[in-house]
Amino acid sequence: MNRGEAGRRGRCGSRTGSARRRLLGLLLGLLPALALLAGCSDNRRELRQGGERADAAAPAPFVSAAREANGAKLAYRHDLTVGLAPDRVAPHFAAARDRCLNETEGCTLLNASIRDGGGTRQPQAQVQVRLPHAAVAPYVAFVTAPLPGEAADDVALIKQATRAEDLTAALADTGRRLAQLNDYRTRLTALAEKPDNRAEDLIKIAGELAQVQSRIEETEATRRGLDERVDTEIVTVAFRAGRARAGAFAPVQEVWSRSGPILGESAASALRLTLASLPWLPIVLFAALLLRLVWRIRRRRAQPARVRLEP
Structure with a gap:
Protein backbone atom coordinates (compact mmCIF):
# COMPACT_ATOMS: atom_id res chain seq x y z
CA MET A 1 0.00 0.00 0.00
CA ASN A 2 1.61 3.29 -1.12
CA ARG A 3 1.50 6.59 0.73
CA GLY A 4 -1.26 8.01 -1.56
CA GLU A 5 -3.65 5.20 -0.76
CA ALA A 6 -2.81 5.44 2.93
CA GLY A 7 -3.48 9.18 2.77
CA ARG A 8 -6.80 8.65 1.05
CA ARG A 9 -7.85 6.10 3.66
CA GLY A 10 -6.77 8.45 6.41
CA ARG A 11 -8.81 11.28 4.92
CA CYS A 12 -11.85 8.99 4.50
CA GLY A 13 -11.48 7.84 8.11
CA SER A 14 -11.20 11.45 9.20
CA ARG A 15 -14.39 12.40 7.30
CA THR A 16 -16.21 9.37 8.77
CA GLY A 17 -15.10 10.32 12.27
CA SER A 18 -16.15 13.90 11.66
CA ALA A 19 -19.61 12.75 10.50
CA ARG A 20 -19.98 10.58 13.56
CA ARG A 21 -18.97 13.47 15.81
CA ARG A 22 -21.53 15.73 14.11
CA LEU A 23 -24.27 13.09 14.57
CA LEU A 24 -23.31 12.65 18.23
CA GLY A 25 -23.34 16.41 18.71
CA LEU A 26 -26.81 16.61 17.14
CA LEU A 27 -28.15 13.91 19.48
CA LEU A 28 -26.58 15.61 22.49
CA GLY A 29 -28.18 18.87 21.36
CA LEU A 30 -31.60 17.24 21.24
CA LEU A 31 -31.35 15.83 24.78
CA PRO A 32 -31.96 19.21 26.51
CA ALA A 33 -35.01 19.80 24.31
CA LEU A 34 -36.42 16.39 25.22
CA ALA A 35 -35.73 17.03 28.88
CA LEU A 36 -37.44 20.41 28.60
CA LEU A 37 -40.51 18.82 27.04
CA ALA A 38 -40.65 16.21 29.79
CA GLY A 39 -40.29 18.95 32.40
CA CYS A 40 -43.12 20.92 30.82
CA SER A 41 -45.32 17.83 30.87
CA ASP A 42 -44.52 17.22 34.54
CA ASN A 43 -45.17 20.86 35.35
CA ARG A 44 -48.54 20.77 33.61
CA ARG A 45 -49.41 17.60 35.51
CA GLU A 46 -48.36 19.16 38.81
CA LEU A 47 -50.32 22.33 38.07
CA ARG A 48 -53.39 20.31 37.21
CA GLN A 49 -53.10 18.26 40.40
CA GLY A 50 -52.45 21.41 42.39
CA GLY A 51 -55.58 22.95 40.88
CA GLU A 52 -57.58 19.88 41.88
CA ARG A 53 -56.25 20.12 45.43
CA ALA A 54 -57.13 23.82 45.50
CA ASP A 55 -60.62 23.08 44.21
CA ALA A 56 -61.06 20.41 46.83
CA ALA A 57 -60.15 22.85 49.60
CA ALA A 58 -61.96 25.90 48.23
CA PRO A 59 -65.67 25.31 49.00
CA ALA A 60 -66.84 26.50 52.38
CA PRO A 61 -69.50 24.62 54.39
CA PHE A 62 -72.94 24.84 52.83
CA VAL A 63 -75.00 27.79 53.98
CA SER A 64 -78.71 27.96 53.19
CA ALA A 65 -79.51 31.13 51.24
CA ALA A 66 -82.20 33.62 52.19
CA ARG A 67 -85.57 32.71 50.77
CA LEU A 167 -89.76 34.86 39.45
CA THR A 168 -91.40 37.99 40.84
CA ALA A 169 -92.35 39.42 37.43
CA ALA A 170 -93.51 36.04 36.10
CA LEU A 171 -95.78 35.49 39.10
CA ALA A 172 -97.21 39.01 38.87
CA ASP A 173 -97.88 38.64 35.15
CA THR A 174 -99.52 35.27 35.67
CA GLY A 175 -101.71 36.67 38.43
CA ARG A 176 -102.87 39.59 36.25
CA ARG A 177 -103.64 37.29 33.34
CA LEU A 178 -105.60 34.94 35.59
CA ALA A 179 -107.63 37.82 37.05
CA GLN A 180 -108.50 39.04 33.55
CA LEU A 181 -109.59 35.59 32.45
CA ASN A 182 -111.75 35.11 35.53
CA ASP A 183 -113.41 38.48 34.97
CA TYR A 184 -114.04 37.59 31.32
CA ARG A 185 -115.56 34.26 32.34
CA THR A 186 -117.84 36.02 34.85
CA ARG A 187 -119.13 38.42 32.19
CA LEU A 188 -119.69 35.58 29.73
CA THR A 189 -121.62 33.64 32.37
CA ALA A 190 -123.81 36.66 33.11
CA LEU A 191 -124.40 37.13 29.39
CA ALA A 192 -125.41 33.49 29.00
CA GLU A 193 -127.98 33.82 31.80
CA LYS A 194 -130.02 36.49 30.01
CA PRO A 195 -133.51 35.23 29.18
CA ASP A 196 -133.73 36.77 25.73
CA ASN A 197 -130.73 34.93 24.22
CA ARG A 198 -131.21 33.12 20.96
CA ALA A 199 -130.02 29.56 20.47
CA GLU A 200 -127.16 30.55 18.18
CA ASP A 201 -126.04 33.19 20.71
CA LEU A 202 -126.00 30.61 23.48
CA ILE A 203 -123.90 28.27 21.31
CA LYS A 204 -121.33 31.00 20.67
CA ILE A 205 -121.22 31.96 24.35
CA ALA A 206 -120.80 28.32 25.38
CA GLY A 207 -117.91 27.90 22.93
CA GLU A 208 -116.20 31.05 24.21
CA LEU A 209 -116.70 29.93 27.82
CA ALA A 210 -115.04 26.59 27.05
CA GLN A 211 -112.00 28.36 25.54
CA VAL A 212 -111.74 30.75 28.47
CA GLN A 213 -112.00 27.90 30.96
CA SER A 214 -109.19 26.03 29.17
CA ARG A 215 -106.96 29.12 29.28
CA ILE A 216 -107.76 29.61 32.97
CA GLU A 217 -106.71 26.04 33.75
CA GLU A 218 -103.45 26.43 31.81
CA THR A 219 -102.65 29.70 33.60
CA GLU A 220 -103.43 28.18 36.99
CA ALA A 221 -101.10 25.25 36.22
CA THR A 222 -98.37 27.72 35.28
CA ARG A 223 -98.88 29.64 38.52
CA ARG A 224 -98.78 26.43 40.57
CA GLY A 225 -95.51 25.50 38.91
CA LEU A 226 -94.03 28.92 39.70
CA ASP A 227 -95.26 28.75 43.28
CA GLU A 228 -93.70 25.31 43.67
CA ARG A 229 -90.36 26.59 42.41
CA VAL A 230 -90.45 29.44 44.92
CA ASP A 231 -91.62 27.25 47.81
CA PRO A 261 -55.34 3.21 32.95
CA ILE A 262 -52.17 5.34 32.87
CA LEU A 263 -50.20 2.47 31.31
CA GLY A 264 -52.98 1.92 28.78
CA GLU A 265 -53.07 5.61 27.85
CA SER A 266 -49.27 5.67 27.41
CA ALA A 267 -49.36 2.55 25.22
CA ALA A 268 -52.15 4.10 23.16
CA SER A 269 -50.11 7.29 22.71
CA ALA A 270 -47.07 5.29 21.58
CA LEU A 271 -49.18 3.29 19.13
CA ARG A 272 -50.76 6.50 17.81
CA LEU A 273 -47.31 8.02 17.27
CA THR A 274 -46.13 4.87 15.47
CA LEU A 275 -49.13 4.77 13.18
CA ALA A 276 -48.83 8.48 12.45
CA SER A 277 -45.15 8.01 11.50
CA LEU A 278 -45.74 5.14 9.07
CA PRO A 279 -46.71 7.31 6.05
CA TRP A 280 -43.49 9.33 6.48
CA LEU A 281 -41.13 6.33 6.47
CA PRO A 282 -40.92 5.98 2.64
CA ILE A 283 -40.18 9.70 2.32
CA VAL A 284 -37.47 9.55 4.97
CA LEU A 285 -35.90 6.44 3.39
CA PHE A 286 -35.97 8.04 -0.08
CA ALA A 287 -34.34 11.21 1.27
CA ALA A 288 -31.64 9.15 3.02
CA LEU A 289 -30.90 7.16 -0.15
CA LEU A 290 -30.78 10.35 -2.23
CA LEU A 291 -28.34 11.97 0.17
CA ARG A 292 -26.16 8.85 0.15
CA LEU A 293 -26.16 8.79 -3.66
CA VAL A 294 -25.18 12.46 -3.87
CA TRP A 295 -22.42 11.93 -1.33
CA ARG A 296 -21.03 8.96 -3.36
CA ILE A 297 -21.10 10.96 -6.61
CA ARG A 298 -19.25 13.85 -5.03
CA ARG A 299 -16.74 11.43 -3.54
CA ARG A 300 -16.07 9.76 -6.92
CA ARG A 301 -15.63 13.12 -8.65
CA ALA A 302 -13.18 14.29 -6.05
CA GLN A 303 -11.12 11.06 -5.95
CA PRO A 304 -9.37 11.33 -9.45
CA ALA A 305 -8.32 14.87 -8.74
CA ARG A 306 -6.61 13.78 -5.50
CA VAL A 307 -4.87 10.91 -7.36
CA ARG A 308 -3.45 13.27 -9.99
CA LEU A 309 -2.05 15.55 -7.34
CA GLU A 310 -0.16 12.73 -5.65
CA PRO A 311 3.56 12.24 -6.75
Whole structure:
Protein backbone atom coordinates (compact mmCIF):
# COMPACT_ATOMS: atom_id res chain seq x y z
CA MET A 1 0.00 0.00 0.00
CA ASN A 2 1.61 3.29 -1.12
CA ARG A 3 1.50 6.59 0.73
CA GLY A 4 -1.26 8.01 -1.56
CA GLU A 5 -3.65 5.20 -0.76
CA ALA A 6 -2.81 5.44 2.93
CA GLY A 7 -3.48 9.18 2.77
CA ARG A 8 -6.80 8.65 1.05
CA ARG A 9 -7.85 6.10 3.66
CA GLY A 10 -6.77 8.45 6.41
CA ARG A 11 -8.81 11.28 4.92
CA CYS A 12 -11.85 8.99 4.50
CA GLY A 13 -11.48 7.84 8.11
CA SER A 14 -11.20 11.45 9.20
CA ARG A 15 -14.39 12.40 7.30
CA THR A 16 -16.21 9.37 8.77
CA GLY A 17 -15.10 10.32 12.27
CA SER A 18 -16.15 13.90 11.66
CA ALA A 19 -19.61 12.75 10.50
CA ARG A 20 -19.98 10.58 13.56
CA ARG A 21 -18.97 13.47 15.81
CA ARG A 22 -21.53 15.73 14.11
CA LEU A 23 -24.27 13.09 14.57
CA LEU A 24 -23.31 12.65 18.23
CA GLY A 25 -23.34 16.41 18.71
CA LEU A 26 -26.81 16.61 17.14
CA LEU A 27 -28.15 13.91 19.48
CA LEU A 28 -26.58 15.61 22.49
CA GLY A 29 -28.18 18.87 21.36
CA LEU A 30 -31.60 17.24 21.24
CA LEU A 31 -31.35 15.83 24.78
CA PRO A 32 -31.96 19.21 26.51
CA ALA A 33 -35.01 19.80 24.31
CA LEU A 34 -36.42 16.39 25.22
CA ALA A 35 -35.73 17.03 28.88
CA LEU A 36 -37.44 20.41 28.60
CA LEU A 37 -40.51 18.82 27.04
CA ALA A 38 -40.65 16.21 29.79
CA GLY A 39 -40.29 18.95 32.40
CA CYS A 40 -43.12 20.92 30.82
CA SER A 41 -45.32 17.83 30.87
CA ASP A 42 -44.52 17.22 34.54
CA ASN A 43 -45.17 20.86 35.35
CA ARG A 44 -48.54 20.77 33.61
CA ARG A 45 -49.41 17.60 35.51
CA GLU A 46 -48.36 19.16 38.81
CA LEU A 47 -50.32 22.33 38.07
CA ARG A 48 -53.39 20.31 37.21
CA GLN A 49 -53.10 18.26 40.40
CA GLY A 50 -52.45 21.41 42.39
CA GLY A 51 -55.58 22.95 40.88
CA GLU A 52 -57.58 19.88 41.88
CA ARG A 53 -56.25 20.12 45.43
CA ALA A 54 -57.13 23.82 45.50
CA ASP A 55 -60.62 23.08 44.21
CA ALA A 56 -61.06 20.41 46.83
CA ALA A 57 -60.15 22.85 49.60
CA ALA A 58 -61.96 25.90 48.23
CA PRO A 59 -65.67 25.31 49.00
CA ALA A 60 -66.84 26.50 52.38
CA PRO A 61 -69.50 24.62 54.39
CA PHE A 62 -72.94 24.84 52.83
CA VAL A 63 -75.00 27.79 53.98
CA SER A 64 -78.71 27.96 53.19
CA ALA A 65 -79.51 31.13 51.24
CA ALA A 66 -82.20 33.62 52.19
CA ARG A 67 -85.57 32.71 50.77
CA GLU A 68 -86.72 36.21 49.83
CA ALA A 69 -84.75 39.38 49.24
CA ASN A 70 -86.67 42.67 49.41
CA GLY A 71 -89.93 40.90 48.61
CA ALA A 72 -88.56 39.15 45.53
CA LYS A 73 -89.78 35.65 44.76
CA LEU A 74 -86.66 33.57 44.19
CA ALA A 75 -86.25 29.98 42.99
CA TYR A 76 -83.02 28.42 44.27
CA ARG A 77 -80.89 25.67 42.75
CA HIS A 78 -77.88 24.15 44.50
CA ASP A 79 -75.16 22.14 42.69
CA LEU A 80 -72.63 20.15 44.69
CA THR A 81 -69.74 17.90 43.64
CA VAL A 82 -68.52 15.35 46.18
CA GLY A 83 -65.19 13.57 45.79
CA LEU A 84 -64.99 9.94 46.92
CA ALA A 85 -62.87 6.87 46.52
CA PRO A 86 -63.95 4.86 43.44
CA ASP A 87 -65.42 2.03 45.51
CA ARG A 88 -67.49 4.47 47.63
CA VAL A 89 -69.42 6.16 44.85
CA ALA A 90 -72.18 3.51 44.69
CA PRO A 91 -72.85 3.41 48.49
CA HIS A 92 -73.11 7.21 48.71
CA PHE A 93 -75.38 7.29 45.65
CA ALA A 94 -77.73 4.73 47.21
CA ALA A 95 -77.72 6.55 50.55
CA ALA A 96 -78.59 9.93 48.96
CA ARG A 97 -81.37 8.39 46.85
CA ASP A 98 -82.90 6.42 49.75
CA ARG A 99 -82.68 9.44 52.04
CA CYS A 100 -85.02 11.34 49.71
CA LEU A 101 -87.36 8.41 49.09
CA ASN A 102 -87.73 7.14 52.64
CA GLU A 103 -86.57 9.62 55.26
CA THR A 104 -87.07 13.22 54.09
CA GLU A 105 -90.63 14.52 54.21
CA GLY A 106 -91.70 16.48 51.13
CA CYS A 107 -88.67 15.35 49.09
CA THR A 108 -89.23 14.59 45.41
CA LEU A 109 -86.64 12.53 43.53
CA LEU A 110 -86.19 14.16 40.12
CA ASN A 111 -83.21 12.22 38.77
CA ALA A 112 -80.91 9.42 39.90
CA SER A 113 -78.21 7.95 37.66
CA ILE A 114 -74.96 6.06 38.14
CA ARG A 115 -72.20 4.90 35.79
CA ASP A 116 -69.78 2.16 36.69
CA GLY A 117 -66.10 2.67 36.04
CA GLY A 118 -64.36 0.67 33.36
CA GLY A 119 -61.04 1.00 31.59
CA THR A 120 -59.89 4.60 31.90
CA ARG A 121 -63.32 5.79 33.08
CA GLN A 122 -63.97 6.55 36.72
CA PRO A 123 -67.34 5.74 38.35
CA GLN A 124 -69.68 8.66 38.83
CA ALA A 125 -73.27 9.20 39.98
CA GLN A 126 -75.81 12.00 40.28
CA VAL A 127 -78.89 12.58 42.41
CA GLN A 128 -81.29 15.49 41.88
CA VAL A 129 -84.07 16.21 44.37
CA ARG A 130 -86.66 18.89 45.11
CA LEU A 131 -86.86 19.82 48.80
CA PRO A 132 -88.79 22.18 51.07
CA HIS A 133 -86.74 25.07 52.39
CA ALA A 134 -86.35 23.60 55.87
CA ALA A 135 -85.05 20.26 54.54
CA VAL A 136 -82.30 21.61 52.30
CA ALA A 137 -79.54 22.12 54.86
CA PRO A 138 -80.06 18.73 56.62
CA TYR A 139 -80.05 16.89 53.30
CA VAL A 140 -76.89 18.63 52.11
CA ALA A 141 -75.22 17.88 55.44
CA PHE A 142 -76.11 14.20 55.03
CA VAL A 143 -74.85 13.76 51.46
CA THR A 144 -71.55 15.53 52.24
CA ALA A 145 -70.88 13.57 55.45
CA PRO A 146 -69.07 10.22 55.67
CA LEU A 147 -71.13 7.06 55.97
CA PRO A 148 -70.77 4.74 58.97
CA GLY A 149 -67.32 3.17 58.93
CA GLU A 150 -65.70 5.98 56.92
CA ALA A 151 -63.24 8.57 58.10
CA ALA A 152 -63.93 12.29 57.97
CA ASP A 153 -61.43 12.83 55.15
CA ASP A 154 -62.94 10.08 52.99
CA VAL A 155 -65.53 12.58 51.67
CA ALA A 156 -64.47 15.89 50.10
CA LEU A 157 -66.78 18.69 48.99
CA ILE A 158 -65.02 19.62 45.77
CA LYS A 159 -67.42 22.22 44.42
CA GLN A 160 -70.64 23.96 45.38
CA ALA A 161 -72.73 26.57 43.64
CA THR A 162 -76.05 28.28 44.36
CA ARG A 163 -78.17 30.00 41.73
CA ALA A 164 -81.34 32.02 42.23
CA GLU A 165 -83.90 32.88 39.57
CA ASP A 166 -86.16 35.86 40.20
CA LEU A 167 -89.76 34.86 39.45
CA THR A 168 -91.40 37.99 40.84
CA ALA A 169 -92.35 39.42 37.43
CA ALA A 170 -93.51 36.04 36.10
CA LEU A 171 -95.78 35.49 39.10
CA ALA A 172 -97.21 39.01 38.87
CA ASP A 173 -97.88 38.64 35.15
CA THR A 174 -99.52 35.27 35.67
CA GLY A 175 -101.71 36.67 38.43
CA ARG A 176 -102.87 39.59 36.25
CA ARG A 177 -103.64 37.29 33.34
CA LEU A 178 -105.60 34.94 35.59
CA ALA A 179 -107.63 37.82 37.05
CA GLN A 180 -108.50 39.04 33.55
CA LEU A 181 -109.59 35.59 32.45
CA ASN A 182 -111.75 35.11 35.53
CA ASP A 183 -113.41 38.48 34.97
CA TYR A 184 -114.04 37.59 31.32
CA ARG A 185 -115.56 34.26 32.34
CA THR A 186 -117.84 36.02 34.85
CA ARG A 187 -119.13 38.42 32.19
CA LEU A 188 -119.69 35.58 29.73
CA THR A 189 -121.62 33.64 32.37
CA ALA A 190 -123.81 36.66 33.11
CA LEU A 191 -124.40 37.13 29.39
CA ALA A 192 -125.41 33.49 29.00
CA GLU A 193 -127.98 33.82 31.80
CA LYS A 194 -130.02 36.49 30.01
CA PRO A 195 -133.51 35.23 29.18
CA ASP A 196 -133.73 36.77 25.73
CA ASN A 197 -130.73 34.93 24.22
CA ARG A 198 -131.21 33.12 20.96
CA ALA A 199 -130.02 29.56 20.47
CA GLU A 200 -127.16 30.55 18.18
CA ASP A 201 -126.04 33.19 20.71
CA LEU A 202 -126.00 30.61 23.48
CA ILE A 203 -123.90 28.27 21.31
CA LYS A 204 -121.33 31.00 20.67
CA ILE A 205 -121.22 31.96 24.35
CA ALA A 206 -120.80 28.32 25.38
CA GLY A 207 -117.91 27.90 22.93
CA GLU A 208 -116.20 31.05 24.21
CA LEU A 209 -116.70 29.93 27.82
CA ALA A 210 -115.04 26.59 27.05
CA GLN A 211 -112.00 28.36 25.54
CA VAL A 212 -111.74 30.75 28.47
CA GLN A 213 -112.00 27.90 30.96
CA SER A 214 -109.19 26.03 29.17
CA ARG A 215 -106.96 29.12 29.28
CA ILE A 216 -107.76 29.61 32.97
CA GLU A 217 -106.71 26.04 33.75
CA GLU A 218 -103.45 26.43 31.81
CA THR A 219 -102.65 29.70 33.60
CA GLU A 220 -103.43 28.18 36.99
CA ALA A 221 -101.10 25.25 36.22
CA THR A 222 -98.37 27.72 35.28
CA ARG A 223 -98.88 29.64 38.52
CA ARG A 224 -98.78 26.43 40.57
CA GLY A 225 -95.51 25.50 38.91
CA LEU A 226 -94.03 28.92 39.70
CA ASP A 227 -95.26 28.75 43.28
CA GLU A 228 -93.70 25.31 43.67
CA ARG A 229 -90.36 26.59 42.41
CA VAL A 230 -90.45 29.44 44.92
CA ASP A 231 -91.62 27.25 47.81
CA THR A 232 -89.01 24.53 47.21
CA GLU A 233 -85.36 24.24 46.17
CA ILE A 234 -83.60 21.87 43.76
CA VAL A 235 -80.43 20.19 44.98
CA THR A 236 -78.17 18.34 42.51
CA VAL A 237 -75.39 16.21 43.99
CA ALA A 238 -72.70 14.75 41.72
CA PHE A 239 -70.56 11.99 43.20
CA ARG A 240 -67.19 11.83 41.47
CA ALA A 241 -64.30 9.45 41.99
CA GLY A 242 -61.35 11.55 43.07
CA ARG A 243 -58.72 11.90 45.72
CA ALA A 244 -60.47 12.74 48.96
CA ARG A 245 -57.58 11.92 51.27
CA ALA A 246 -54.77 14.35 51.92
CA GLY A 247 -51.20 13.78 52.98
CA ALA A 248 -47.68 13.51 51.66
CA PHE A 249 -48.31 10.19 49.90
CA ALA A 250 -51.76 11.05 48.50
CA PRO A 251 -50.39 11.71 44.96
CA VAL A 252 -48.51 8.39 45.05
CA GLN A 253 -51.64 6.54 46.13
CA GLU A 254 -53.67 8.20 43.38
CA VAL A 255 -51.15 7.34 40.65
CA TRP A 256 -50.80 3.77 41.93
CA SER A 257 -54.59 3.29 41.97
CA ARG A 258 -54.73 4.44 38.33
CA SER A 259 -51.56 2.67 37.18
CA GLY A 260 -53.50 0.41 34.79
CA PRO A 261 -55.34 3.21 32.95
CA ILE A 262 -52.17 5.34 32.87
CA LEU A 263 -50.20 2.47 31.31
CA GLY A 264 -52.98 1.92 28.78
CA GLU A 265 -53.07 5.61 27.85
CA SER A 266 -49.27 5.67 27.41
CA ALA A 267 -49.36 2.55 25.22
CA ALA A 268 -52.15 4.10 23.16
CA SER A 269 -50.11 7.29 22.71
CA ALA A 270 -47.07 5.29 21.58
CA LEU A 271 -49.18 3.29 19.13
CA ARG A 272 -50.76 6.50 17.81
CA LEU A 273 -47.31 8.02 17.27
CA THR A 274 -46.13 4.87 15.47
CA LEU A 275 -49.13 4.77 13.18
CA ALA A 276 -48.83 8.48 12.45
CA SER A 277 -45.15 8.01 11.50
CA LEU A 278 -45.74 5.14 9.07
CA PRO A 279 -46.71 7.31 6.05
CA TRP A 280 -43.49 9.33 6.48
CA LEU A 281 -41.13 6.33 6.47
CA PRO A 282 -40.92 5.98 2.64
CA ILE A 283 -40.18 9.70 2.32
CA VAL A 284 -37.47 9.55 4.97
CA LEU A 285 -35.90 6.44 3.39
CA PHE A 286 -35.97 8.04 -0.08
CA ALA A 287 -34.34 11.21 1.27
CA ALA A 288 -31.64 9.15 3.02
CA LEU A 289 -30.90 7.16 -0.15
CA LEU A 290 -30.78 10.35 -2.23
CA LEU A 291 -28.34 11.97 0.17
CA ARG A 292 -26.16 8.85 0.15
CA LEU A 293 -26.16 8.79 -3.66
CA VAL A 294 -25.18 12.46 -3.87
CA TRP A 295 -22.42 11.93 -1.33
CA ARG A 296 -21.03 8.96 -3.36
CA ILE A 297 -21.10 10.96 -6.61
CA ARG A 298 -19.25 13.85 -5.03
CA ARG A 299 -16.74 11.43 -3.54
CA ARG A 300 -16.07 9.76 -6.92
CA ARG A 301 -15.63 13.12 -8.65
CA ALA A 302 -13.18 14.29 -6.05
CA GLN A 303 -11.12 11.06 -5.95
CA PRO A 304 -9.37 11.33 -9.45
CA ALA A 305 -8.32 14.87 -8.74
CA ARG A 306 -6.61 13.78 -5.50
CA VAL A 307 -4.87 10.91 -7.36
CA ARG A 308 -3.45 13.27 -9.99
CA LEU A 309 -2.05 15.55 -7.34
CA GLU A 310 -0.16 12.73 -5.65
CA PRO A 311 3.56 12.24 -6.75
